[in-house]
Amino acid sequence: MAVFSKFRPSDASLAHFTTTYAIHRPLIQRCLTSGFVLYVLSTTYRGLSARPSKPARKGHKGGDGKAPRVAVDAVFYQRLSTILRIVIPGLRSKEALLLVMHSSLLIFRTAISLYVAALDGKIVASLVRKEPLQFLYNIIRWLLVAIPATWTNSWLSYIQNKLAIAYRTRLTQEVMKQYLGDEEEGPDGKVYYKLSNLDDRIKNPDQMITVDIQRFSTHLAAIYSNMAKPVLDVILYNYQLSQNVGAEGLLLLTIGVQTSAALLRYMTPPFGQYTALSASLAGSLRHTHSRLAEFAEEVAFLGGEETEKMLVEREYAGLVLHENTVLRRRWWFGCVEEGIIKWLWGSFGLVVCAIPVFFKLPGTSSIDLGGRTEGFVTNRRLLLSSSDAFGRVMYSYKDLSELAGYTARVSVLLDSMADVRKGKFEKALVNSAGTGESAKLLKGRGRVIESEEIRFENVPIVTPNGDILVKSLSFYVKPGEHLLIVGPNGCGKSSLFRILGGLWPIYGGTVYQPPASEFILIPQRPYLSLGTLRDQVIYPHSRKDMTTRNATDDDLLEILAVVHMDHVVEREGGWDAAKEWRDALSGGDKQKIAWARLFYHKPKYAVLDEATSLVPPDMEGLMMDHATKLGITLLTVSHRPSLWKYHSMILHYDGQGGYVFTKLDAEKRLALQEEKQALEAKLLDVYVHFFVFEFFSRAM
Numbered sequence: 001m002a003v004f005s006k007f008r009p010s011d012a013s014l015a016h017f018t019t020t021y022a023i024h025r026p027l028i029q030r031c032l033t034s035g036f037v038l039y040v041l042s043t044t045y046r047g048l049s050a051r052p053s054k055p056a057r058k059g060h061k062g063g064d065g066k067a068p069r070v071a072v073d074a075v076f077y078q079r080l081s082t083i084l085r086i087v088i089p090g091l092r093s094k095e096a097l098l099l100v101m102h103s104s105l106l107i108f109r110t111a112i113s114l115y116v117a118a119l120d121g122k123i124v125a126s127l128v129r130k131e132p133l134q135f136l137y138n139i140i141r142w143l144l145v146a147i148p149a150t151w152t153n154s155w156l157s158y159i160q161n162k163l164a165i166a167y168r169t170r171l172t173q174e175v176m177k178q179y180l181g182d183e184e185e186g187p188d189g190k191v192y193y194k195l196s197n198l199d200d201r202i203k204n205p206d207q208m209i210t211v212d213i214q215r216f217s218t219h220l221a222a223i224y225s226n227m228a229k230p231v232l233d234v235i236l237y238n239y240q241l242s243q244n245v246g247a248e249g250l251l252l253l254t255i256g257v258q259t260s261a262a263l264l265r266y267m268t269p270p271f272g273q274y275t276a277l278s279a280s281l282a283g284s285l286r287h288t289h290s291r292l293a294e295f296a297e298e299v300a301f302l303g304g305e306e307t308e309k310m311l312v313e314r315e316y317a318g319l320v321l322h323e324n325t326v327l328r329r330r331w332w333f334g335c336v337e338e339g340i341i342k343w344l345w346g347s348f349g350l351v352v353c354a355i356p357v358f359f360k361l362p363g364t365s366s367i368d369l370g371g372r373t374e375g376f377v378t379n380r381r382l383l384l385s386s387s388d389a390f391g392r393v394m395y396s397y398k399d400l401s402e403l404a405g406y407t408a409r410v411s412v413l414l415d416s417m418a419d420v421r422k423g424k425f426e427k428a429l430v431n432s433a434g435t436g437e438s439a440k441l442l443k444g445r446g447r448v449i450e451s452e453e454i455r456f457e458n459v460p461i462v463t464p465n466g467d468i469l470v471k472s473l474s475f476y477v478k479p480g481e482h483l484l485i486v487g488p489n490g491c492g493k494s495s496l497f498r499i500l501g502g503l504w505p506i507y508g509g510t511v512y513q514p515p516a517s518e519f520i521l522i523p524q525r526p527y528l529s530l531g532t533l534r535d536q537v538i539y540p541h542s543r544k545d546m547t548t549r550n551a552t553d554d555d556l557l558e559i560l561a562v563v564h565m566d567h568v569v570e571r572e573g574g575w576d577a578a579k580e581w582r583d584a585l586s587g588g589d590k591q592k593i594a595w596a597r598l599f600y601h602k603p604k605y606a607v608l609d610e611a612t613s614l615v616p617p618d619m620e621g622l623m624m625d626h627a628t629k630l631g632i633t634l635l636t637v638s639h640r641p642s643l644w645k646y647h648s649m650i651l652h653y654d655g656q657g658g659y660v661f662t663k664l665d666a667e668k669r670l671a672l673q674e675e676k677q678a679l680e681a682k683l684l685d686v687y688v689h690f691f692v693f694e695f696f697s698r699a700m
């Protein structure tokens with residue numbers, strides 16, 4: 001029933017307006033439709049462009065100790081563009097090709113949906129008109145269109161997942177390159193060490209590299225189809241709709257939808273911030289668990305279960321509290337969102353679909369019941385798809401916020417690594433570090449010069465938190481002149497090796513040292529890698545490196561025989577046996593394997609940090625003799641006097657910031673030590689006699 005035609009203009013001007021409008025309607029339609037397209041594009045652009053971020057709420061601190069500043073703002077786009085350059089390195093890259101394929105499929109799918117909407121209307125119209133042949137023909141078209149439709153959907157999901165994997169691979173490769181360094185990495189490397197020891201920004205790089213990068217990649221791959229496709233859909237469906245119901249209806253619909261959408265956007269909680277905080281809290285929980293697994297034996301012997309439980313529960317409670325808060329916000333937001341997107345917009349749509357049924361639009365011819373039904377069904381389908389697409393644009397803002405959260409995590413990782421490589425650290429310093437002479441010293445930088453011998457000239461020993469252990473240290477080690485380093489606990493003996501190994505920054509003076517490949521460190525608890533028994537002896541060499549240097553398994557067996565460990569090859573199931581060697585070998589055996597590693601590599605210098613503390617004295621002598629026989633110069637930290645005789649120089653820290661560097665006469669020093677011990681024993685004897693005498697004389 002065309003109600004519109006029943007209205008009679010009450011005066012001439014209205015009649016004139018209606019006639020003019022009818023004449024110019026095609027132009028008005030075109031203007032309104034183009035205006036609509038521009039409007040959708042500009043609102044989408046504004047929706048995606050930077051907006052001022054809300055300040056982080058009080059008490060919401062990231063697990064890494066900083067309030068996460070996460071929002072869809074300029075910082076986010078700047079971070080994202082940096083990461084995009086990594087994950088899509090060029091227009092000819094595999095990722096760019098996948099994106100082009102993805103976009104083409106998205107357009108193809110929208111075209112199919114438009115065709116299906118029209119077909120749906122035709123099927124219902126043939127039912128209303130009672131045309132069985134037409135109905136059958138349309139059903140066959142329906143079945144035929146299902147073939148490309150299903151094919152496209154499967155391809156879309158396949159390519160999206162491939163994109164996620166490709167992004168993840170690029171990002172992981174880039175991060176690993178920075179984290180573990182290139183092959184020719186100089187002293188700028190060792191980022192994996194510096195990140196956790198010299199900088200406070202990253203608490204759990206493992207979680208960031210394995211979990212956060214994966215989530216970021218999945219979100220980034222999804223966000224493209226979640227945003228690009230709906231925007232395209234909104235434009236195409238609405239264009240088609242404006243042809244069917246008139247652009248005027250579309251204008252009204254747009255005003256209604258945009259007003260409610262603005263309200264919805266205003267009410268959207270900061271999901272990006274929540275995501276970053278969740279990832280950070282989950283990382284802390286994981287870190288606490290992995291520490292427990294790593295130190296299980298120590299905790300078990302100390303009976304620390306209750307304390308560990310408390311620590312894990314505290315981390316878990318923090319995570320759950322946050323997740324529950326997010327869940328509650330998601331719940332009410334879900335209600336509002338569905339109410340507006342599904343129900344309110346649904347009603348707007350029905351009203352728009354009813355326009356051509358109740359009103360005869362100027363410039364259109366009258367249609368029968370079948371035609372009206374066909375128009376209604378097609379328009380309704382278009383509207384449902386369009387509102388669904390617009391809903392997805394709205395939802396994608398939530399996705400975009402979450403992506404902002406993961407982008408922030410990945411960026412912090414990349415930025416911290418870049419800073420650490422440049423020697424810029426962010427670490428809480430001791431109070432004294434900020435004042436006077438200490439502050440001046442911490443601003444300085446020393447030099448490293450490659451040399452045959454080791455020589456420190458006026459080098460300060462400073463811990464990563466700015467504690468100055470020794471203001472200016474000078475000593476040298478010439479090839480063949482073994483150095484013994486002694487001093488009280490915590491005075492900086494091992495720190496010296498950290499400076500030598502390029503792990504700690506040099507704040508002054510000059511360090512002369514041979515390249516890192518000419519050093520090997522044996523700590524008290526040697527590192528055993530994942531891999532075979534052979535890998536433990538030749539670490540960090542690979543089997544290929546071993547073949548290159550013409551070493552065979554028999555040579556390795558001979559080396560193991562020196563440290564009385566040759567029996568383990570048979571006991572453990574051969575050279576190719578792979579297990580968790582950290583648990584399979586005893587403390588002393590681990591030290592012997594580390595010594596075997598030293599004998600395999602035969603470096604110029606060996607740094608021994610309490611490296612014989614767990615082996616019997618006779619074995620200790622054997623190992624030291626063999627090392628000197630191989631021409632290895634030793635830098636030894638040890639509290640055992642039995643090792644003195646192997647060294648010709650001594651560096652003695654006094655624990656107060658001072659030190660003595662001099663020749664070591666082991667015999668004289670031992671004699672003095674014995675004399676000192678004898679005097680101490682005599683003194684003790686005198687004290688005991690004195691106290692016994694005093695006690696009895698008072699008692700009498």
Ligand SMILES: Nc1ncnc2c1ncn2[C@@H]1O[C@H](COP(=O)(O)OP(=O)(O)OP(=O)(O)O)[C@@H](O)[C@H]1O
Pocket residue numbers: 197198463464465469487488489490491492493494495496
């Ligand atoms: N990664 C680090 N961050 C901050 N301070 C550190 C770090 N590593 C070591 N330190 C500090 O540096 C100081 C010297 O440590 P170092 O390991 O050199 O002592 P040491 O003389 O070898 O002692 P010990 O004989 O007990 O092994 C200690 O106070 C220690 O707390």
